[in-house]
Amino acid sequence: MKLTRIAVAAVASGAALGLAACGGGTSGGGAGGSTGGGGGETVKVGIKFDQPGLGLKEGSKYSGFDVDVANYVAKELGVTPQFVEAVSSQRESLIASGQVKYIVGTYSITDTRKEKVSFAGPYFIAGQDLLVRADDTSITGPDSLKDKKLCSVKGSTSAVNLQKKVPGVNLQEYNTYSLCVAALKAGNVDAMTTDDTILAGYAAQTQNQGKLKLVGKPFSTENYGVGLKKGDQAFCDQVTAALKKFISSGEWEKSVQKNLGPANYKPGPGNPPTPTCQL
Numbered sequence: 001m002k003l004t005r006i007a008v009a010a011v012a013s014g015a016a017l018g019l020a021a022c023g024g025g026t027s028g029g030g031a032g033g034s035t036g037g038g039g040g041e042t043v044k045v046g047i048k049f050d051q052p053g054l055g056l057k058e059g060s061k062y063s064g065f066d067v068d069v070a071n072y073v074a075k076e077l078g079v080t081p082q083f084v085e086a087v088s089s090q091r092e093s094l095i096a097s098g099q100v101k102y103i104v105g106t107y108s109i110t111d112t113r114k115e116k117v118s119f120a121g122p123y124f125i126a127g128q129d130l131l132v133r134a135d136d137t138s139i140t141g142p143d144s145l146k147d148k149k150l151c152s153v154k155g156s157t158s159a160v161n162l163q164k165k166v167p168g169v170n171l172q173e174y175n176t177y178s179l180c181v182a183a184l185k186a187g188n189v190d191a192m193t194t195d196d197t198i199l200a201g202y203a204a205q206t207q208n209q210g211k212l213k214l215v216g217k218p219f220s221t222e223n224y225g226v227g228l229k230k231g232d233q234a235f236c237d238q239v240t241a242a243l244k245k246f247i248s249s250g251e252w253e254k255s256v257q258k259n260l261g262p263a264n265y266k267p268g269p270g271n272p273p274t275p276t277c278q279l
């Protein structure tokens with residue numbers, strides 16, 4: 001038993017090193033990487049730290065659907081991930097500067113972002129929604145936001161979409177979604193807007209139960225992709241292959257149930273999607 005495990009580990013680690021060396025050769029050196037022992041090269045991977053069910057850091061523990069995706073991709077690449085917080089507005093620059101090798105952080109694939117980074121995906125499709133206080137009956141969708149104070153995050157598609165949909169809307173843009181949740185609970189804003197996945201996670205947190213509710217009428221399509229260095233075809237293909245395997249192996253379904261199930265979140269139409277490399 002013991003011997004078998006060691007043998008398996010040796011083979012796995014040998015394969016991992018081979019892959020890592022190969023990846024390094026084709027992508028011209030490991031961005032943000034260092035050579036670690038045992039688990040292959042250590043690479044910096046951007047995730048969210050404050051989004052329950054998606055990317056959450058509690059002490060030294062990381063959990064969520066995006067964390068599962070990030071770990072699965074790393075395993076397929078034969079590298080050891082080292083997680084770094086990637087807030088929405090910093091994502092393109094973290095990738096472009098090589099401070100992270102890739103980002104899995106509720107990161108919507110858009111043409112504007114594709115001018116600076118490339119994506120492997122989509123690996124999940126979400127939709128933009130609204131989160132309000134549980135006793136609020138006045139907000140039923142984007143049409144009821146005139147004269148309301150909204151919160152969203154800098155550099156997100158959520159902020160841009162809302163401003164297009166509700167011209168002149170009173171929108172405060174914070175750095176993170178958890179800051180919006182605090183402002184909503186404190187009564188400093190009337191609603192917050194971003195992907196339904198993120199909002200469902202906050203609504204389900206013990207401390208928010210009975211205090212916050214999701215409006216439940218998604219008004220955008222958010223295609224989540226793994227962000228990576230612009231034009232790195234070889235790496236993009238590797239990540240795409242890993243995402244396809246994540247889905248076909250059943251791990252996608254398991255991870256969705258484990259991480260989004262507790263918030264009673266059901267993936268909408270189009271899920272699971274078919275990832276491609278989008279340079």
Ligand code: GLU
Pocket residue numbers: 088105106107108153155156157158194195222
């Ligand atoms: N998916 C949207 C975006 O990429 C909103 C969530 C986020 O900011 O991470 O902008």
